[in-house]
Amino acid sequence: MTALDTAFAASAVLAVLGGLFAVTTRHVVHAALWLVVALLGVAGALLVLGAELVALVLVLVYVGAVVVLVLFALMLTRAPIGPDRAHAVGPWRAAGAALLGLATAGLLASVLVPLADGTVRRADVSTTQVAGQLFGTWVWPFELLSLLLLAALVGGLAVARGPADDDPATGVRP
Amino acid sequence: MTLLEVVLRAVAALAAFLVLPLLVGQAEHKVMAHMQGRLGPMYAGGFHGWAQLVADGVKFVQKEDIVPAAADRWVFRLAPAVALVPYLVALATLPVHPGVAAVEVPGSVLLVLAATSVGALGTLMAGWSSANKYSLIGGLRAAAQLVSYELPVVLAVASVALAGGSLSLAGLVEAWSPWWLLWQLPGAVVFLVAAVAELQRPPFDMPVADAELVMGAWTEYTGLRFAFFLLAEYAGIVVMSLLFTTLWLGGWHGPFSDALGWLWFLLKGFVVSLVVVWVRVAWPRLREDQLQRMAWLWLVPLALGQLLLTGVGVVVGW
Numbered sequence: 001m002t003a004l005d006t007a008f009a010a011s012a013v014l015a016v017l018g019g020l021f022a023v024t025t026r027h028v029v030h031a032a033l034w035l036v037v038a039l040l041g042v043a044g045a046l047l048v049l050g051a052e053l054v055a056l057v058l059v060l061v062y063v064g065a066v067v068v069l070v071l072f073a074l075m076l077t078r079a080p081i082g083p084d085r086a087h088a089v090g091p092w093r094a095a096g097a098a099l100l101g102l103a104t105a106g107l108l109a110s111v112l113v114p115l116a117d118g119t120v121r122r123a124d125v126s127t128t129q130v131a132g133q134l135f136g137t138w139v140w141p142f143e144l145l146s147l148l149l150l151a152a153l154v155g156g157l158a159v160a161r162g163p164a165d166d167d168p169a170t171g172v173r174p
Numbered sequence: 175m176t177l178l179e180v181v182l183r184a185v186a187a188l189a190a191f192l193v194l195p196l197l198v199g200q201a202e203h204k205v206m207a208h209m210q211g212r213l214g215p216m217y218a219g220g221f222h223g224w225a226q227l228v229a230d231g232v233k234f235v236q237k238e239d240i241v242p243a244a245a246d247r248w249v250f251r252l253a254p255a256v257a258l259v260p261y262l263v264a265l266a267t268l269p270v271h272p273g274v275a276a277v278e279v280p281g282s283v284l285l286v287l288a289a290t291s292v293g294a295l296g297t298l299m300a301g302w303s304s305a306n307k308y309s310l311i312g313g314l315r316a317a318a319q320l321v322s323y324e325l326p327v328v329l330a331v332a333s334v335a336l337a338g339g340s341l342s343l344a345g346l347v348e349a350w351s352p353w354w355l356l357w358q359l360p361g362a363v364v365f366l367v368a369a370v371a372e373l374q375r376p377p378f379d380m381p382v383a384d385a386e387l388v389m390g391a392w393t394e395y396t397g398l399r400f401a402f403f404l405l406a407e408y409a410g411i412v413v414m415s416l417l418f419t420t421l422w423l424g425g426w427h428g429p430f431s432d433a434l435g436w437l438w439f440l441l442k443g444f445v446v447s448l449v450v451v452w453v454r455v456a457w458p459r460l461r462e463d464q465l466q467r468m469a470w471l472w473l474v475p476l477a478l479g480q481l482l483l484t485g486v487g488v489v490v491g492w
Contacts, residue, residue: 064291
């Protein structure tokens with residue numbers, strides 16, 4: 001095992017453990033924090049594979065913005081310190097979720113493990129190549145996706161503002 | 175790279191991480207005092223109170239480390255480390271001298287941004303886990319502020335990366351020319367304002383607003399853990415100032431840069447951090463809605479305009 005293999009394995013274990021704790025913990029804020037651990041593990045694995053751009057953007061966007069947003073929403077609504085028993089699922093649903101997770105993991109493992117004997121060459125894809133593909137070949141799907149996100153954003157704003165004529169009793173104007 | 179070299183680089187980065195924030199902190203004590211017609215600390219150490227921060231550190235070490243009974247123990251204790259360590263990572267990647275940086279990686283621009291955004295999680299963890307309503311409000315304000323100001327910072331840095339055609343800090347310093355001082359000026363202003371806001375320094379210190387929230391997310395912290403948060407703040411000033419120097423002021427560029435590059439880098443960074451201190455003295459604290467308005471109505475459009483300008487410049491070939 002080379003040093004890179006060891007680093008990859010360590011990152012992968014970190015990601016899997018973080019993910020497991022994120023879905024099994026009873027503390028809702030801890031789940032968000034375990035998600036950070038899982039994301040850092042995934043970023044580490046990507047870094048080992050030489051995709052430093054994807055790894056760093058993953059940290060920047062998901063840890064720096066998405067998890068911060070999740071924590072903001074949790075603090076804004078209800079984020080009790082201590083286990084949250086009110087939203088605990090029953091044993092059947094927990095068992096079903098575990099079964100589904102195991103089935104997915106088994107499916108992935110059965111596809112990927114046979115490829116681990118070195119038949120697949122690791123491709124070194126530089127940032128420049130990714131940029132060329134993204135803004136050359138795939139520029140229209142990329143722009144369409146951003147348009148979709150923009151539409152979702154405007155829609156969210158419209159829903160949040162409510163109807164134009166608000167309740168006159170409270171005097172709140174939108 | 176031999177093991178010895180790795181150890182030397184790590185020790186050098188750690189030494190810079192421990193010394194530079196203290197220098198900035200001491201400078202803030204004295205500069206702020208003189209701007210307000212005071213003297214600042216004068217007794218500790220004899221000459222103009224140079225040992226004040228050392229004395230503060232000794233005081234913090236002696237204090238009892240208290241975890242509130244209702245607090246979430248692990249998150250509470252981990253938060254200062256999460257706030258502090260990413261700045262060490264960020265500091266290590268900055269190019270000090272032509273061809274010299276503690277860590278040289280291809281995507282160092284993104285690495286610095288990613289590291290500082292992880293450091294911000296420390297404040298949120300502290301705010302939530304303290305089981306204190308002032309802390310929680312401080313954490314909420316910090317989260318809202320970080321989400322708003324992350325975007326202008328990234329856009330401004332992206333503009334420089336576009337102009338220099340590289341994602342590595344060393345490559346950007348190589349590509350820098352004095353013409354950028356004018357061409358990239360709007361982005362520089364946006365970055366400086368947004369960086370002060372990311373650090374939650376006055377006039378953007380609503381998350382700690384001591385007149386409203388006691389000490390915001392840090393209210394329940396004592397002793398060494400509190401000191402770590404303070405150190406993280408000053409380390410943040412150092413990292414942001416040096417990053418500003420690297421990206422907009424040309425880093426080690428200057429007369430005799432082959433021999434004196436490191437000196438120009440540190441001097442420029444120190445001047446920028448003095449500006450950060452000056453901003454603290456000169457402006458009163460903004461209100462929460464003014465802060466959001468400024469980010470979304472001024473900084474983001476300005477940064478987008480800068481990005482457009484840079485794009486035009488790169489395509490035309492200025």
